[in-house]
Amino acid sequence: MPYETLLKLSKYEQLLNVASELLKAKEWQKNEDRFLVLLEKALNLIDILLTDPKWQDNYYFLLKLREEIVKVYIKDQPIEDVLKIL
Secondary structure, three states, X not given: OOHHHHHHOOHHHHHHHHHHHHHHHXXXXXXXXXXXXXXXXXXXXXXXXXXXXXXXXXXXXXXXXXXXXHHHHXXXXXXXXXXXXX
């Protein structure tokens, strides 16, 4: 999704985009390369959201979500734990 398009969405819709990438990643867990690419997409989306003024009062939530996704990426926790946050 283009950067400008993502920023035009509501916070709820933006989070749905992140959740969508995480759900796809969950489905692709057995394919390590695809799994990691999808996690990277979710991380990139969060990085974009951190530039959106709509999130200025909720940066902590985005940073915490990002941290949890990184834990999945480095195999420190299962993806199901992150999905519970959303």
